[in-house]
Each structure stands twice: as structure tokens, then as C-alpha cells.
Amino acid sequence: MWKYKHLPKYNLFNIQKKLIIRKFEFQHVLMKTINIKISELEYNQLGLTKKTISLSELIDIIGKKISKQSLEKSIQLAEKYGLGKMTMEEIDQEIRDHRNAKNNS
Numbered sequence: 218m219w220k221y222k223h224l225p226k227y228n229l230f231n232i233q234k235k236l237i238i239r240k241f242e243f244q245h246v247l248m249k250t251i252n253i254k255i256s257e258l259e260y261n262q263l264g265l266t267k268k269t270i271s272l273s274e275l276i277d278i279i280g281k282k283i284s285k286q287s288l289e290k291s292i293q294l295a296e297k298y299g300l301g302k303m304t305m306e307e308i309d310q311e312i313r314d315h316r317n318a319k320n321n322s
Contacts, residue, residue, distance in 0.1 A: 253275075255263075263278050270278075295301045303311070 263282060265278070292301070300308075
């Protein structure tokens, strides 16, 4: 029994057919393999545990490592220039002052 009486049968079939085709297209993506050589130190620094990972996984791991290094550098600079002791209000005021000076020049 057709339970979708408000829809013509052929429309639903065509939609299902398109979805099946799309699913099939994504399941059969051609993959290539590349080898990247890194030192054991770099391997350990990145926290890698597997010998084989996808490129997207590697990019994610490296991106997180770069973000962490950037944050650590920002903290060092903040401490060096005494910004670590500033309140949020003082930081906001510094930003406003900088923007005003930039807009007025």
C-alpha cells in the first residue's frame, strides 16, 4: 500500500534513485597514497600513534600544533610587555585608542 498518497509514486522513486546514485558516487572516491618522511622527533612531537593517517587528519594535527605554538607565543609576548596584568576594560580601551588613532591619521 502506498502510504504517501499526497505524492506521486514516480517522484519519490526518482528522489530515492538520485540519493542512491549520490551515495554510490561518494562511496567510490578514488584515493591516492603518498609517503611523507619525518624524523622520529617530529613524529613524537606531533603525537602521532599510527603509521597511516589521512591527509585531513595530518592537517588537523599540524593545525592544532601551530595554534598551540601561536597561543604560547602570544602569552610570552603579553607577559614580556606587561599585558598579562591588564584587565579586560584596559584591553578594550587600548583597542579603542589604537582604532581611534588609526582612523584619525
